[in-house]
Amino acid sequence: MKVLKFGGTSVANASNINLVKNIVANTTTDSLVVVVSALGGVTDLLLNAAYLASRQSEGYKSVLKEIEDRHLDTVKDLININAQSKVLSKVKSELNTLETLLEGAYLIGEITPKLSDKIVSYGELLSAYIIGEYFAQEGLDSGHVDSRKLIITDDSNEKATVNFKLTNANCKNHFAASTHKIVVMGGFIASSEKGNSTTLGRGGSDYTAAIVAAALDAEVLEIYTDVSGMYTANPKLVKQAKAIPHISYEEAMELSHFGAKVLYPPTIQPVLSKGISIHIKNTFRPENTGTLITKNKNEKGKTVRGITHVGKMALLSLEGPGMVGIPGISKRFFEVLSQHGISVVFITQASSEHSICVGISEADIEHAVEIVNAAFEVEIERNKIKPAIAETGLAIIALVGDNMKKHQGLSGKMFSTLGRNNVNIRAIAQGASERNISAVINEGDVKKALNALHEEFFEENVKQLNLFVMGVGNVGSKFLEQVRQQHAYLKEKLRLNIRVIGISNSRTMAFDEGGISLDEWESRLAQGEKADKARFFGTVQKLNYRNSIFVDNTASDEVASTYHSYLGNSISVVTCNKIACSSEFDNYQQLKDLARTYNAPFLFETNVGAGLPIIDTLKNLIASGDKVLKIQAVLSGSLNFVFNNFNDKTTFHDIVKRAQEEGYTEPDPKIDLSGIDVMRKILILARESGNRLEIGDIKNIPFLPEESLNTDNNEDFFASLIKYEDRFQEMYAKAAEADSKLKYVAQYENGEASVGLQQIPKGHDFYNLEGSDNIVLFYTQRYPDQPMIIKGAGAGAEVTASGIFADIIRIGNF
Known part of the structure; x- marks a missing residue:
């Protein structure tokens, strides 16, 4: 003896009922009880019709018409035309009675629990009758029984208590006398000892099946639904959720009680004492393993199921x-x-x-x-x-x-x-x-x-990081390409699954809750909605993803001002934008405090030295108890590039233009050449060393003419460089005469900081600094005479993007 139960989605329409028939026909057993729910959605329609009738709304008639059409259409789709007359007659007779009950509720303007149970019972009554007739037509040895004749409850309504003594006797007597191999009955519905219709609560069809299985000492109770078993989490909310192949009664009871809708909580109680296993399977993929519920055979070491x-x-x-x-x-x-x-x-x-x-x-x-x-x-x-x-x-x-x-x-x-x-x-x-x-x-x-x-x-420690990227220009596009290239490697080697959920430039923004394909992000962005920083943050907040990271690849004041909002909502921030960390000290400190308070990392390694581990090294020195005595550094890759390539055979204008075109400078090269960029960097290093310093405290010795510094646009700025070419050539000549090289140097010592162009003699650590490289000398209590030196490429979109990428990996490894 086996008991099979099919839920509303499994019997929602003729096509699904045909699948049910195939499963029943292929089930090997001496005898079989098939418990079915109402056609999918019909119970809700019945309740709605009852509610409208009780409010004396004529709308109940249109709902009743929908109920009628669903059942009559199902009969016409399933039953051969020669046999339809009998089935349609029976269905229409039951629908007429239902109409009378609804008219009564309409006339008196109320619905009692007793009347509600009577009305709602028609879903299962009709579906069980139709399915039973279809099985018989298809050659199955099938009969039908009204569940109200078997399941007896007390007189309460809407969630009645079963009288197991009477119910068990009824089930044993009926099935002992049954001449059919397959018996179809409706779930959910029962009757009181007085013969009034009652129900077992929403989801009660599972319970009906379990009651019958226990009464008949069935070998197994199979519950068919639209998912392949009980899952580790709700698969509609957790895409990575997977079916649990084997689970104990107690675990299943806890999961169902706390919202696992695949199983009605009371279902387990009748079969538990008799040790009857429950097998949850998928009507639409019956070949899938599903979930087997038995006594505790939990695998050793499996804790959370x-x-x-x-x-x-x-x-x-x-x-x-x-x-x-x-x-x-x-x-x-x-x-x-x-x-x-x-x-x-x-x-x-x-x-x-x-x-x-x-x-x-x-x-x-x-x-x-x-x-x-x-x-x-x-x-x-x-x-x-x-x-x-x-x-x-x-x-x-x-x-x-x-x-x-x-x-x-x-x-x-x-x-x-x-x-x-x-x-x-x-x-x-x-x-x-x-x-x-x-x-x-x-x-x-x-x-x-x-x-x-x-x-x-x-998930075997595979950590998902959800990125929201602002700025996809030179650095941003390189960053997205690096993420695309390394996606498989990171997942396999570092157990990190990085998804880009949102991207924005200054014109448009686009989101995809499942992750934007990095093979087509440009077209997705081009078709996106109008960019809006407030709505961008609002979307990030609304999505509320775990391990969310806001990535700022811009140089925008406006974007930097939004960091508070992200960090205050436990959204990590990774940025190459130096504005926030070089703003007022109180703002910088507040961002750091927010990051600690809301456990949201705030990382800005690329603020100094692009991809070089300068800030990270400094943090480790401080954390390990060392103290910074002095910092000397060449921190501008763009200025180092300019002065390494400028000589008496070139013009200063041409070299600066080349640096801009190759991406070594900011879009406005005056930010680099005025020393502002280097001031920000030495300020950040001084602050990360534990010192309170403002940008105005840094002494800036300019090498640009005042006219160049006061220009309002790039065109005027470059024109001024041509005007003062003789001055730049003179600077070069003096350095060459002293057998020195021009380097733009930043220094911090004894609470004071300065930046300016210097002549660096042979033998100095800065002298042979080539290309756009950066170098930093940390003199500390542990390194007082021979400094710790960090040297390497300090500018360029590729290395800056790699520094941003490294910060994201750091967050993934927290």
């Missing part, structure tokens, strides 16, 4: 000094909720007894506050207890697994993962069985929380 959640929850809290040490407070609190039919799904209480907090459905919260305040009216008036506190817009998220018991560090791992992603935890609960660790969070954080936890516990 699934992550699930319940949405639309609220917290109800009762607190006050009058609760401490007073017996019976908890009893009264839970008793009043129970008396009014309010189900409690989450409980936590402080050890001081000062407060009790419970999680209930958001739909019940207003009523719960009212009745609790009434129950404790005296204590509230005497200020012994505060009025009940309600919090809405919440969800419960839970880790589930039999082997979580006594496994150290799971709770810490769970909460630290949520904390890293700025998921605020409102309440925590863990049962003595340690099979479930639950936390209450904001409903808007559910998707991020599920994905972050799934990544932590199930």
